[in-house]
Amino acid sequence: MSNILGSRWVRLAVAIGLLSWALWKSEPAATWSALRHAQLLPLVGAVGLTLFDRALMAYRWLVLLAPVPAATRPPLVRLMRIFFVSTFVGTFLPASVGSDVVRAYAVGEEGVPLPMAVASVMMDRALGVLSILLLGLAAVIAVPQQAPRGVVTVLLLGAIVCLALGLVIFSERVATLMTSMFDRLPWDGLKRLAHRLLEAVRTYRHHHGALANVVAGSLGVQVLRVLQAWLLGLALGIAVPLSAYFVCIPIILLIMLLPVTMNGIGTSQVAFIWCFGAIGVGRAEAFALSVLFVALGIVGNLPGVVLYTTGGVARQTA
Numbered sequence: 496m497s498n499i500l501g502s503r504w505v506r507l508a509v510a511i512g513l514l515s516w517a518l519w520k521s522e523p524a525a526t527w528s529a530l531r532h533a534q535l536l537p538l539v540g541a542v543g544l545t546l547f548d549r550a551l552m553a554y555r556w557l558v559l560l561a562p563v564p565a566a567t568r569p570p571l572v573r574l575m576r577i578f579f580v581s582t583f584v585g586t587f588l589p590a591s592v593g594s595d596v597v598r599a600y601a602v603g604e605e606g607v608p609l610p611m612a613v614a615s616v617m618m619d620r621a622l623g624v625l626s627i628l629l630l631g632l633a634a635v636i637a638v639p640q641q642a643p644r645g646v647v648t649v650l651l652l653g654a655i656v657c658l659a660l661g662l663v664i665f666s667e668r669v670a671t672l673m674t675s676m677f678d679r680l681p682w683d684g685l686k687r688l689a690h691r692l693l694e695a696v697r698t699y700r701h702h703h704g705a706l707a708n709v710v711a712g713s714l715g716v717q718v719l720r721v722l723q724a725w726l727l728g729l730a731l732g733i734a735v736p737l738s739a740y741f742v743c744i745p746i747i748l749l750i751m752l753l754p755v756t757m758n759g760i761g762t763s764q765v766a767f768i769w770c771f772g773a774i775g776v777g778r779a780e781a782f783a784l785s786v787l788f789v790a791l792g793i794v795g796n797l798p799g800v801v802l803y804t805t806g807g808v809a810r811q812t813a
Contacts, residue, residue: 506756513761517768517782525779529731530786537730538787541723545795548719553578555622555712556598559615560607561705562698569605576802577601583799595620610688614695617660622706624752625657626713630721631745634738641742643773653749663693664700720744727787733780735771743770763789 518526556578560568569577577598585594595616602612631650635642662669670693677689699706725740750766751759767785768778776784 506754510756510761513756513765517761517764517785520768521778521782525777526782526786529780529783532732533730533783533787534732535730537726541726541730541787541791542794544719544723544726545791548716548723549579549582549795549798551712551716551719552582555709555716556615556619558705558708558712559618559622559699560602561702562695563607563611563615567606567608569602569607573605574602577605579796579799580803581799583796583803585796608691608695610691610695611698613692614698617696618699618706619709621657621660622709623713623716624653624749626710626717627745627748628653628657629710630714630717630741631749634741634745638738638742641736641739641774643743643746643770645769646742646746649746649749660696664697670697717745717748720748723791724784724788727784727791730787731780731783733771733776733784735774735776739771739774743767743774746770759792760789 553575557571557574560574581594581598581601584597599609599612599616602615603609628650631646635646635650663673673693674690677686677693680686680689721737721740721744724744725737728735728740747763747766747770751763753759753762756762764782764785767781767788771781771784772778
């Protein structure tokens with residue numbers, strides 16, 4: 496317990512440190528002026544798009560529960576509750592990893608085997624990262640002049656993670672290697688859990704249609720996020736083309752996924768200043784855009800607030 500609390504305090508300290516540095520570099524007065532003069536109509540449009548991206552996010556996770564036998568699959572109402580409550584709770588946890596843990600645990604409490612529950616959120620996260628990479632790569636190829644320095648490195652790191660998971664799922668040789676590695680674990684309970692998780696993840700090699708469906712849905716989510724950022728930029732009067740957002744936002748999303756702060760606070764501000772500063776956007780405007788983008792994510796989590804206050808994520812009897 497002390498280790499968990501200590502880790503949380505470290506992440507909070509990192510978030511505060513990065514946020515303070517970014518705000519100092521951006522000049523608080525200029526940032527506040529940019530936020531205060533933001534136009535209302537584009538902000539409303541961005542909020543509206545958030546409703547669509549949350550619906551797509553919920554849909555892709557439901558599709559990833561296809562390998563779960565119908566007899567043990569929780570009712571749709573409970574699954575939707577778990578999804579939206581976990582996104583809300585994840586607001587206060589490290590990046591997006593916290594919401595994944597809450598979701599896997601809650602689904603396990605509903606009777607889904609824990610390895611399958613963990614596998615579903617792992618695949619949801621991995622395919623989400625893959626969609627970000629695909630969108631970012633396509634944008635960099637289409638408009639390379641808009642890509643800031645270092646973007647290839649970020650894309651490469653994300654690609655390595657996706658490739659590794661893909662090999663685990665589809666390669667018999669890699670699966671055999673993983674099995675032999677798990678056999679060397681010191682505790683029998685941990686060894687069994689690792690084998691069951693590997694088996695659950697590899698179940699998806701028989702569900703090509705579901706995987707393709709989720710990748711398509713994930714690409715839709717990322718496009719909506721780019722459009723949200725573009726509308727927020729219009730609200731702030733940022734004069735850069737939409738193509739620049741298609742290059743910058745995927746990179747920023749990858750950086751925000753790093754579990755080093757709470758809900759991507761701090762890392763997002765630094766990432767926005769770096770990416771948009773490279774294409775001529777002032778630091779104050781870039782910082783203000785990052786604040787609105789993070790706030791928009793929190794707005795998208797508000798349905799989870801209502802559900803959480805009316806029952807949390809605990810199993811509810813019919």
